[in-house]
Amino acid sequence: MPFIGAAIGAIASFVAGAAATIAASSFFASFVTYAITTAISIGLSYLLSAVMQPSKPAAPDPSDIQQNIRQRVKSQRRLHGTTKTGSVLVFAEKRAGITYVWHYICEGPVDFIKFELDDEEVTLKSNGYVSSGPKKNRVRLVAFPGVPGATDETDADFFNAFPELNDPAKPFRHMGCAMVLQMCKQVAREDMADVYPNNLPKLKVVVRRLDVYDPRTDTYGPTNNAALCFLDEAADIYQLDPTSNTDFDLTSWAVFANHCAEEVPLKNGTTEPRYRADGIIERDQEPASRMNELAKACNGYPYLDSEMRIAVKKRVTASQEAEMRHDRGDIEAIDIEGGRTREVEWNMGTASYVRPDSFQSENVIWTEPNSLASDGQTIARNELKLMMVQSVTQAQRLLKLKWHEENPRFAGNLTLGPTGLRLFGRNTTLVDLTPEDETTFLARFDGVQLNPSSMQCTVKYVSIDPSAEDWDPEVDEQSQELQVPDLSQELEDIPLDFTASYTIGEQIGTGFLGSKIYSATAKIFIVGNSGVDVPEYYSQEVQVYTEYTDDEGEQRATFYPVEYDQDTNTATAEVRAYSSFTGADGSRGYLVRARNKTPANSWDWQELGQFTVVLSPTVPDAPVSASVTDQTGLVAGIDFTAPDDGAVRGYRVYRNTSDDFASANLVVTDPASRNQVISTTDTVPAAGVYYYWAVMIDLTGTESTPPTAITGSPVTITD
Template sequence: MARALFISVVFWLALVMPATAGPLAGLIAAIPAIAALGSTAASLIGWGVTAALAIGASLLLAPKAQTPTPSDVSGVVKQDVPARWVHRGRRRVGGALLFAEVKAGNLHLLIANQHGRCEAFERTLLDGHEVVLDGLGLVTGIVGSGENPYPLYTIQVVTRPGTDDQTAVGELTGTFPELWTSDHRVRGTALTYIWQGYVDPENFSKVYPNRIIQVEQIGRFGQAYDPRDATTAWTQNIALLLGDYLTSADGMQIASGYINMPRLAAAADLCDEEVPIKGGSTIPRYNGGLSYSMDADPASIISRYLTAMDGRLTLLADGTVGIDAGAFSEPTVIFDDSCIIGYELRAGGDPASEANDIRAQFTFAGADYVAADADPWRDEADIAASGEAKTATLSLFEVEHHNHARRLMKLAAARALPAYQGSITTNLKGLEAWDQRFVRIRGTLYSLDHTFEVLNIALDPATMTVTLQVVSLAAAAYAFDAETEEGTAPTIPDDDDAATIGPPEGLTVTRSYRTVSSGVRAPVLEVAWDAPLRAYSTAQAQISVHGAGAWRDITLVRDANPPQAGLAESVSDGTEYDVRVRWRAPDTDWSTISTETAIGDPDAPDAPTAVAATPVGGGSVDILWLAPVSARYAGARIYGNDVDDFATADLLSDLPGAPSPNLQSHRLTGLAADTWYFWVTAVNGSGVESAEAGSGATTIT
């Protein structure tokens, strides 16, 4: 059906198009090739045949799915049916737990690092620290520390590269022959086996502070075909990695003949082009890596590749797909009043999407491939003129160098605050912009003479007009002075031993509560601290009654890796507590102690109503009030003064009580004969008072 539709459109266009329309002829020639790509691939290239035929950069404009962060792919997950992850370039990875058994006090783990081949496992990290392995995979120390916290023959790490001829892990077949045989080779999956040996109970928490070791690998993953020398090898070239995804069996499965190899070679050259970085060295222009789950939306994966190299995909006149990396080229196609039929251009950006403060996170290779914040790219002039910072945040986890991230941020800033954006409608000359990234528009409107980036092209066969979605983008957006524009990269920490790490900083303790039943609130203390740049092992947080020194551990909230928060639940209302935290493996010093009082119900109840004072003689008075009808009401306090000033009043009675709709009363005795003023406050279970409610002047006799 799809092929029939394409053929029908080709036939119809052939009837109505002028014989001399060269670009349109190429367009028609390409349509059968779209069908040959397959329906899924064709839709992802951004093509559709409706009332108008749209081509261009639709993938670049589509919303991106949530991008996996480095911590998303470096942890070890245990699921009945885990997602299969694919890594490309150099990545820091964990994986899915395939096997976990204990025998003779030793723990045996098998982790699937990725679906596909690992060219080389380069570095192994245990609990966030790179370790030294001997020829048998036994851990002999921590790199750079000169120490080995692991006793000899305690931990062994063995890997398999994910090749079709790999063998089963002998340590498993020998120990668990009834569970794991020589046929359990897990071919096509890169694996890490860990043997965590028995340790005496008194030393267990020191050797294994997290109980089960967190194992991560930094390695070179995957291969890609390079048309420049007709070889297939590991690479960090973003254009080649995208070409591999489009053609691989685990990707889009487009036949390689439909990829325009000269264009791919040119894009690969641009990605490998050395550009200067701050300090005098160079890096390739667009190199990096990418991790994705095989159940991820293919459009989002392609979009991530394109974002990392400021690239785009184009269906060319010969029916092949062109892969291009971002670079400015002086336009050869110029539109002026002789061919422009109409404008829908506005000066400035779209108010809904313009930004003058570009933020980004990237994968910082210099700090062992953890997520890091790039130096913000701010348009201080626009911030001052508009009176506000309008922030946009980029997820650039395919990018591994600060210079690379800042170049993409500069381009994003230029597109977020353009001089002009919108669309123009032209006659068929507009088709000359097909496969052109940049055009020049000259027109009487706005006295235009600007370079524009073409975002999309649509042909309306009924009117034989072409509409171009465009945004102004000058060559200056691609120019980059590393010394003045690269900004300040995140700090690379020193060797991660206890002396250089230091204790956690930024410890804060916040009073909170949880509702247990019938609206009753129980106190908790929320604890948080700053994360280090490196992914160190789990922190240890402890709590004690203030000054008692009876420390006990706090439950960690595992919404980050490592956890950066804890929750102390078994605390008493109104009691003051001390809290401290430290990093584990290696054990650092404890942080500065933070002190806070647990308050189960920090919100004041409603004030009493209908407060009245009735003298009964003999220096006595009955105080009456209506308490708020709430489960949080726990009593009342009565104050008195001989002047109408609550601030200087004395507390005369502190009364526990339960919520009731009935009028409540309490008799005060032994009062001096005088004019008195009385007030009543409501109190909740944590002793927090409401506003006062007064009775007015009362004469006591």
């Protein structure tokens, strides 16, 4: 199996990252030994190499969308279940008064359920045009579900507008990617605010995945069963066939899918499936991270079985998988200590999930009532992020399992004889200490380490409560949701203002008629207009740009790089400063716009005004302690110190055979900074007497005055 090394490596990485309570190294050790004892047919050296030096699996080939559009997609996106999502804009161009925009949604095939433009749901006519509201008959949406192999699906209007892209040798097609073609008609200026308040309408869609394999029925179809989504993601990561019983233990996946599909009772008298998965996963995430995102949604635990197939089971479970008994010699020694320690003890957990009505992240809490009563105070746990979960009660079920995993009644170590090898690959084991002790309990092992010389196994364990998987809606379905405001409705946009400062750097080019171009760094401080406070949970996006009219009379804009520091509310923009070829002040105005954002919303851009970068000539101070000496060989040595003047950017040295600066020749020019000690030389054409002058210059080339006659001048230069 060529994938074995990559699969083992990623599954081990998943195990290490899924929960801090699992010792990855001990899992590795136990897995290596288990693999050796149960898969002798695989070459020993190959297996050890594969396990101990896991390689990252090759990334899936880029989808065709990345080869036939004008802008590369940063990351391919895989949909599970049903979710609302934005898009990646991959093409935008205007022809004949219509702006054509291609939006990449995700890998297909999908079913488009709803469309939103500028956060408002729209209905479409049969021809794709919006049927009502300000955008009626002005915006057209054409959706392509992304059926693999459908290479000829596109829109005739698009190719009519861009015939140069209709090249069979280089087809402009989506080819297996779910896409939306958006066409926006040009409107009169007075209608812009109503029809296109954000310029290009912001597109969001509700989509459903259509082709997930179900080993229970050997069919493909739409589902949000978390186990089937998990299987689908694993198959995509390793580029395996999800229908292959050689690569996957499909029986384990089918059993786990049935577990996820079990109907769980709710307090309102209805039921819901135990574990569902709905959301988007980006393909450029690490394989272990992708698997972990699905595993968190369903309490899943992937592993390699004795046939080296990818299998799955419940991570936290009260179901007994093996048995270790003292009376038959399995257990040689045991120590037991309290399991709830201050490092992991908690009685109230917080999880973030995605609300299915708004598709916004929201927090929910779950409290373990018995531990809360015994602790006498609330001990909170860090947030459990469940970005593939869209059910508040599912999030609470997962929090309850997390509590049982991290808050055992006791923990310790077991020393086992050779029979301990039976524990390899097992999760939950019954430990029976009778007749030495009347104690019997379920244990979860954090790792098994084998001592080959003594054939003893050392096991770290935590106890598992038999009620860990129970769900009583009257007790466990709790309504103490943390109140997160509906930011899109309750919060208001706040008017903004700004102040700006700038520093001018080095010359980076030459402009019209010899004018000079300098780099400049602008600092833009964003504040509330008229002293209005901006809440800390608001963030801002800032753009700095200039406008111009192109050769065809179209209004265009040039945007400059901006970095925004949210802590200081300061934007740093890399702009330009221009000198005037006439010698007067050179200036350039820059427009600033900003908008407020929260985790759930972003408001319209606010045009904040303009700041001007002025490049003014500044006469610098004269050089200090200038002197010239003969260094023989027709070389004059010139030494001086730049003045303590921030305007200094360089210096010039002039030479003449007579005491006349007006006719002197420029012989040396170099950059310099304030207080810099300068030593330079000048090679003269012939031996003789020479006069020297030195001047400092600012960034525009303005010289210090009067020119400084250098001490020692005139000087006789010898050969």
